[in-house]
Amino acid sequence: MAENRASAYREGVPCWLDAQLADVAAGERFYGELFGWTFKEAYGPSVWARLDGEPVAALGRKTDGRMPTVWTVYFATPDAEGLADRIWAAGGQVVTAPMPVGDLGVAALATDPEGAVFGLWQPDRHLGFGRRHEPGTFAWAELYARDTEAANTFYGDLFHDALFGPDADPDFGRAPVSDVFPAEMPPHFLVHFGVADCAAALGTVNRLGGRVQAGPFDTSYGTVGVVTDNQGASFAVLQR
Template identity: 80%
Template sequence: MAENRASAYGEGVPCWVDAQLPDVEAGKRFYGELFGWTYEDAYGSTVWARLDGEPVAALAHKADGRLPTVWTVYFSTPDAEATSRRILAAGGQIVTAPLPVGDGLGGSALATDPEGAVFGLWQPGTHPGFGRRHEPGTFAWAELYARDTAAVNAFYGHLFHDALFGPDADPDFGRAPVADVFPAEMPPHFVVHFGVEDCEAVLGTVQRLGGRVQAGPFEASYGTVAVVTDNQGASFALLQR
C-alpha cells in the first residue's frame, strides 16, 4: 500500500476528483500519456485511473451534452445528507442530492457555494478516495477562484472548520480572487491541481496532445502553477512544488 494511502479522510479534506468528458476513451489516451495513468472499469460508464495500482481519479461519460466538460473536486464527509443540509443553511445550493455509487463504494452529491462554484461531497463506503496524492501524476491541490474571498472563507470555514483550521489541518484547498488569474467576468470555480516534476516540460506535452494553456506558469504560495485545458475542454492545473 502506498505510503500516503489514506484509509479514511477527515471531513472537509479533498478526497477524490473526477472528469465529466464527452469521450472517455479520448480522455484515457490524453491523461494516460500525460500522467502515466492506467485504467479499469469502475461502475457504469465510469473508469478509475490508477497510478502504480492505486486509484487517483475517475473519468466519466458526460450524459448530457449541455453540461460542462469539467474536473470536480470532492470533499470527504461522514454524512452527505447532514452536510447537504448545512450547505443549504449557509446559503449554498444542492445540485445533485446524495446518491449511492456503485456497489457500496460510497455516496456522492454535488453542491454550490453561495457564489455558485460547484464542488462534490463523497461519503466513503469501500472507496475512501485517493490511493496516492501529493506526488507527480496525482492530486496535489484544489484552488477556489472566488469573487469575495472573505465570504467564501466564512462559508467553507463554517462547513469544514477542522480540515481548514483545526489542529491537524491538512487543507489541500486554497481560495483566491478570480481576477488574480482569470478575466474578472469569469464565474467563480474550483481548479483541480495535479502534481508534476517539471511544469514547463509537461506544458509541452499538454499542447502536443491537443490541450492548451490558459494561464501561467506563475508562482503561487503553494508552488509553480499553470492552468490548462485538455483536448476536450476540461480545465485543470499543473503544480510543481
C-alpha cells in the first residue's frame, strides 16, 4: 500500500523503526496494549504497526535465534549506495548492503566507528513514518557513545544538513554510555516512543511483563524511562 505523505524525509532524519523479535504475536500484544497500535498487514517477514491508520513501526521475526532482540532506527537517504560508501570512508561499516524491500524502498544496516548499529532507508512507495512526535509514535533516538566528540564528527559529516543546517530539526542526540548504562555497555541507539505520562507507561510495561531499567529521569528533551519489553528488546518512553 502506498503511503500518502507529501514528501520523503530529508537525509539523516530518522524515518522508520523495526524490532527483531522471537515471537511477533507476543510483540503485537505487548505494543498494542502499551501504545494502542494495530497490526493488519504483513510485508515480507515483517508486520506493520499502525496508529489511527498510519504506519509507525514494524515488527519482524528473527530468522536466527542468535540474532539480538533489538529496535533499530533507520535514517532516510535518497541514495543508500552512496551513503554506504560514505560510511565506509568515514570509518564505519556496512553490515547489510543496500537491497530492495519489494517496491517499498531500499534498506541497509551499518555501524558507526564504535559499533553502534543503525539502518538506512531509501524510500520508494513507503516514505517512512505516517505519524511521529506524539504519544504512541517515534519521538527521539539517543546515541549512547563512548566518545561523543567522535560521534558528533561522524554523524555531523554524514548528516550535516539534518543536524546543523538552517532548517535542522534533529531527532537524535548523543550522550556518554555511562550517563544511563554501565560503562561496559556497547555503544548503541536507544529508540524513544512518546507517551502522555511516563510513570504510567512504566507501570504498564511492568504489568505486561517488561522491565524498567532506568528512570524516570529528566533530560533536555523530556522525562525518560528506559525499559525492555517482555522479550528483552530495549527502548525508552518519553514524556515531553
